[in-house]
Amino acid sequence: MASLQDFDAEIAKARDGVAEMAKKIDQSGSVLDTIAKADKKIGSADFDIETARIEDVLRQQKVMEADIADLIIGLEDATNVFGSEFESMKSFTAMESFIGFFSKTRAQRMRSDRVRNMSLAGNLQELLSKSNTIVGILKDQKAILETRYATSEESLRKVIERRKDAMTRLEATQKTINDLNPALLDIENKIAASTNQKDRANFEATRTQMATSYNEAQAQEQVLLAESQTLERYTAMFQTFVDSLNNQLAAQATLINKLSIDTEQRIVLYKALEDSLKTAAQQDVAHKINTLGDKVDTAAEQTMAGIGAAAQKHIGDLLELHEKGMVATGEIQRRKKLADDAFSRRFSDVLAKHNSANYIKS
Amino acid sequence: MAKASVTDPTTLYFSAINAALEGLALFMREERAGVEDHALIAEAVSGTLAKLKRSLSAFANRQAFSPGLRIAQGDSGFPAFQHILELTSDKAKAETRLGQLASANTLRAEMADYIFRRKAFPTDLRKDLAERLYLESVKGGDFMGALELPETIRLSTNSALKRPSYIVRWAAYDGVANLPMVFLATIEDSTDNVMRELVKKDGSLNDRAGVKLPVQGLLNPDLARAFDAFAEKNASYSLSPITVATNLDKDFPTLHPKRLRRIVLGPFWTAGITRNNQTVSDILSRIKKQENAWLISWTLQDVLSVREVEGKKGFFSSEPSTQEFHIETADLEAVQMGASAYAKHALVPHEAYQALYASGEARKVFDGFKVHIIANGTVVSDA
Numbered sequence: 001m002a003s004l005q006d007f008d009a010e011i012a013k014a015r016d017g018v019a020e021m022a023k024k025i026d027q028s029g030s031v032l033d034t035i036a037k038a039d040k041k042i043g044s045a046d047f048d049i050e051t052a053r054i055e056d057v058l059r060q061q062k063v064m065e066a067d068i069a070d071l072i073i074g075l076e077d078a079t080n081v082f083g084s085e086f087e088s089m090k091s092f093t094a095m096e097s098f099i100g101f102f103s104k105t106r107a108q109r110m111r112s113d114r115v116r117n118m119s120l121a122g123n124l125q126e127l128l129s130k131s132n133t134i135v136g137i138l139k140d141q142k143a144i145l146e147t148r149y150a151t152s153e154e155s156l157r158k159v160i161e162r163r164k165d166a167m168t169r170l171e172a173t174q175k176t177i178n179d180l181n182p183a184l185l186d187i188e189n190k191i192a193a194s195t196n197q198k199d200r201a202n203f204e205a206t207r208t209q210m211a212t213s214y215n216e217a218q219a220q221e222q223v224l225l226a227e228s229q230t231l232e233r234y235t236a237m238f239q240t241f242v243d244s245l246n247n248q249l250a251a252q253a254t255l256i257n258k259l260s261i262d263t264e265q266r267i268v269l270y271k272a273l274e275d276s277l278k279t280a281a282q283q284d285v286a287h288k289i290n291t292l293g294d295k296v297d298t299a300a301e302q303t304m305a306g307i308g309a310a311a312q313k314h315i316g317d318l319l320e321l322h323e324k325g326m327v328a329t330g331e332i333q334r335r336k337k338l339a340d341d342a343f344s345r346r347f348s349d350v351l352a353k354h355n356s357a358n359y360i361k362s
Numbered sequence: 363m364a365k366a367s368v369t370d371p372t373t374l375y376f377s378a379i380n381a382a383l384e385g386l387a388l389f390m391r392e393e394r395a396g397v398e399d400h401a402l403i404a405e406a407v408s409g410t411l412a413k414l415k416r417s418l419s420a421f422a423n424r425q426a427f428s429p430g431l432r433i434a435q436g437d438s439g440f441p442a443f444q445h446i447l448e449l450t451s452d453k454a455k456a457e458t459r460l461g462q463l464a465s466a467n468t469l470r471a472e473m474a475d476y477i478f479r480r481k482a483f484p485t486d487l488r489k490d491l492a493e494r495l496y497l498e499s500v501k502g503g504d505f506m507g508a509l510e511l512p513e514t515i516r517l518s519t520n521s522a523l524k525r526p527s528y529i530v531r532w533a534a535y536d537g538v539a540n541l542p543m544v545f546l547a548t549i550e551d552s553t554d555n556v557m558r559e560l561v562k563k564d565g566s567l568n569d570r571a572g573v574k575l576p577v578q579g580l581l582n583p584d585l586a587r588a589f590d591a592f593a594e595k596n597a598s599y600s601l602s603p604i605t606v607a608t609n610l611d612k613d614f615p616t617l618h619p620k621r622l623r624r625i626v627l628g629p630f631w632t633a634g635i636t637r638n639n640q641t642v643s644d645i646l647s648r649i650k651k652q653e654n655a656w657l658i659s660w661t662l663q664d665v666l667s668v669r670e671v672e673g674k675k676g677f678f679s680s681e682p683s684t685q686e687f688h689i690e691t692a693d694l695e696a697v698q699m700g701a702s703a704y705a706k707h708a709l710v711p712h713e714a715y716q717a718l719y720a721s722g723e724a725r726k727v728f729d730g731f732k733v734h735i736i737a738n739g740t741v742v743s744d745a
Contacts, residue, residue: 116595116596116609117595118595119594119595121508121509121594124447124537125447125450125451125508128444128447128448128451129451129454129455132448132451133455139428143486143489147486263444264432264444267443267444267447267537268443268444271443271537271538272538274598275537275538275598275600276600278598278600278601279598279600279601
């Protein structure tokens with residue numbers, strides 16, 4: 001995991017994972033859309049398959065997010081390699097130390113040549129392109145989630161509507177049953193009390209008719225009850241689905257935020273470090289130029305004093321420059337801290353696992 | 363009148379910086395008597411200006427699908443270095459990404475379809491279309507990168523020493539100061555191969571060599587690659603021109619830099635966005651037309667070699683010839699900049715200049731600057 005180049009395979013893996021995930025979310029989402037349409041019949045076989053699928057999606061989502069979080073932490077590790085490169089610039093190499101044993105200035109010169117000839121341009125470009133790719137993947141995923149979230153929420157609302165509708169119909173049916181009940185009793189009493197054959201036959205006919213509608217209503221009640229229950233279960237299941245979409249959206253936002261700020265900070269920081277090392281080498285030279293000025297006449301002496309003042313002022317300017325830079329970096333630092341906090345809250349276990357894995361490796 | 367609150371700051375920024383770069387290009391295009399080497403400098407700068415303009419319009423297009431523009435508000439006013447890198451990487455990846463997006467016509471048809479069917483605005487499709495159009499424009503475009511590689515634009519000879527003399531230009535976008543810079547170096551070459559091929563016995567230029575300028579890279583093919591690498595490694599704003607010249611002299615024993623000019627473009631100031639001089643910001647913010655509320659400055663830094671210390675060719679050790687560069691000790695700012703001479707220029711729209719002048723700040727703000735005022739498509743220089 002040492003160099004940036006090794007990341008391509010892992011990025012490709014993450015991309016595949018995201019595509020797979022998008023497909024599954026799409027399936028569940030379209031089932032929800034179907035259910036939301038009132039004229040569709042629903043059966044329990046579908047229900048079981050769907051529950052299993054949503055559970056699978058939820059599990060996979062965790063895995064995928066952890067993978068991407070891991071990728072981001074890995075990228076952080078890899079870019080830290082730059083840091084060690086900078087460290088090496090500040091000190092002497094073995095060869096330079098050896099030379100320094102004989103000639104301090106020669107060793108200095110070797111080191112400043114080394115600093116002068118370093119360039120981070122390629123590495124920075126690589127870093128930016130890698131993290132932009134990851135951000136691209138995350139953003140694509142986020143866009144899919146957002147549309148899915150919008151439609152699923154709408155569908156969920158429709159399912160709830162549909163259940164309400166079923167409930168009203170159920171209540172109406174139950175009212176019919178309740179009304180029919182005393183009427184039936186009444187007519188049976190009338191049959192028992194009646195002595196006239198003709199009346200009796202009439203009452204019997206009405207009773208049969210009533211009994212039929214009573215049975216029908218009862219059957220209807222059963223159907224509606226089942227539908228309402230199924231819809232209730234669906235509502236619960238898709239509520240979980242919509243919640244998880246929402247949760248995923250938040251996770252994506254955290255990841256995108258962290259990665260963009262990390263990248264921004266790294267580019268600014270590394271470029272500034274490279275610059276400050278190179279200018280330090282320049283100042284070594286400037287000191288030597290100052291010490292060269294031994295043949296000075298009186299007129300020039302005054303100017304030399306001026307140069308001294310200028311040099312002082314120049315250092316002041318540099319400090320100010322750094323301060324300005326610091327303000328900019330300070331601002332980035334502040335935003336980075338926020339992003340980091342959010343990241344570690346959400347992905348603490350991934351972080352812990354990553355750290356412990358490194359611990360074993362080293 | 364146009365109010366700042368009506369449009370968003372990004373649009374205002376782009377319109378102002380575009381106007382500034384256009385003004386600068388106009389200044390360079392026009393003939394200018396009394397300005398040393400104006401034509402040469404104009405030639406060196408105009409390519410970079412054009413590239414910068416293209417980059418800026420690419421940044422503006424990118425906002426349509428991926429918003430978020432960072433501007434170095436301090437002593438720069440130009441977009442952050444990150445955007446320059448981003449554009450380079452977008453360009454490199456454009457082909458693959460375009461393969462993933464649907465074609466423009468399909469997207470347009472889908473958008474129309476979406477509007478009719480859902481009676482809503484197709485935000486995602488529009489983003490895809492914006493990205494597609496951006497990538498198509500970026501794919502073949504020529505933009506300001508972190509470094510614009512060296513190019514030989516003039517060729518003559520030093521007849522006394524029988525050396526060819528080149529004028530080489532290159533440009534860079536500094537990542538720390540966020541400023542674009544153009545370098546212009548006059549270099550004599552004492553490498554055997556070019557001396558033989560390019561210079562006749564009498565010291566004049568050998569026309570039969572048939573060099574067609576400009577040539578990509580340093581004219582000497584043996585050193586061109588190393589020179590490109592040198593340009594990349596020394597393209598920092600924080601390195602003073604004299605350091606760059608000394609490094610050049612040291613790194614190439616047979617190249618003799620006689621003159622190095624660095625044109626630092628910027629800082630650019632505009633009302634409400636850049637944070638520079640408070641007085642200037644106040645005055646600029648009072649200007650009604652936003653496209654006139656800006657000020658761009660540039661600095662020409664110049665390092666000259668006074669003499670060449672001849673190298674020694676000994677049996678055991680030999681030393682290459684080195685240049686002695688002039689340091690203008692009478693001028694503290696020149697010493698501070700690490701240059702033999704310098705000139706600071708500022709370009710202002712007439713309306714802004716009038717506002718500054720009326721407030722009595724013009725003298726103070728433009729102290730040490732050569733001021734050029736742009737009005738009705740011509741540039742007038744203030745004495």
